[in-house]
Amino acid sequence: MISQNPNREIPQDIVHTVNGLRAVATIELRNGNYKRAESLYMRELEVIMQKEKEKQASIHKGATYYNLGLSRLLQNRGEDTLRDIFQAYVEDIFNVSLGKEDEADGAPARRTLSDLGISDEDLKPVKLHARELKKDPQKWATIDSTAFAAQYIEAILKKAKIPAIETRPTLEKLRDVGQLPDKKTSVFIGGPFKIAAYLRELRRVFLQVRPRYTPYMSLDFTIEDERTHDDCMEILSNCGHAIFDVSTEAGQYAEIEHARMKNILSLLLFSAAEEKDKTKPPIPAMIRTVGFPIKGFCYLSELEKIIKDFLPEQP
16 A cells, blocks of 8 residues: 555645635525526636646545535536535545545535435445555546546436425425524515615625624515515514615515514615715605614625624624
8 A cells, every 4th residue: 555645635826716716606605696606616626627637637626526516406406416426525535545435434525425315335336446546656646536436427326316405495384394584693685676686795795794694585485476575574574683775666665664663673775876975865754764774885895894883793
């Protein structure tokens, strides 16, 4: 047996790029932007694989494939998920010492494969084959892990039991299992659905500065049209705080009044064209005088301080 593993760490000249892509992708994943997260993880993978070609050496891609698999699992793309998670497991096997392949079973990929119905017996041939290849230092250092995994994936797919993931649950199901939001840490984010992209960006900024809270949007749930009012109000009622965008008039006015009646501490935001417009919220007196703080902003970067001033760091 060789005494030293080949260096499969991410090279320093790309580590900042990889970490940056991974950080943004993780935020997108938490925000529910699964497709966007997938594209960022794919870009991360491309950067690493390009470096592999330059170095003519194998680089550990376990975390990249694992995260990519999660982003696809949350899109209910079962087969793609299994391919990625299995690939992550193969990466882990080649990243542990020769003769210690069982150590790869302690990584997240193996635990997820168990959840997907893959047994130790199913993976035994994979470990044995990898161990044989690793006896040759040159083969180990230059292994094409993708081609290696391709030899086994069809058999693994036949064994798998991939669950459907419900990313937009109904309130009825949440009530049944007692998983409605915890008021202490939950924050409702409201505004016109037609500016959903901006509201998701607002949530992304929120998670950056107040990660100990959980932001909820009505768009996170499957809501029948005829129940839109009641279900939106129920989601809001189960949150301890709320942030509403009031740049344009829409159904959020009813939600703001509901928040006032339920004593839900709320912040009203609006987009201002210029600095002087920050003192002129585009809302009627009925809403201006409801008692909640009103803040205008000219740039999205200003939202960080506004949110920090509104909510303490600790719930």
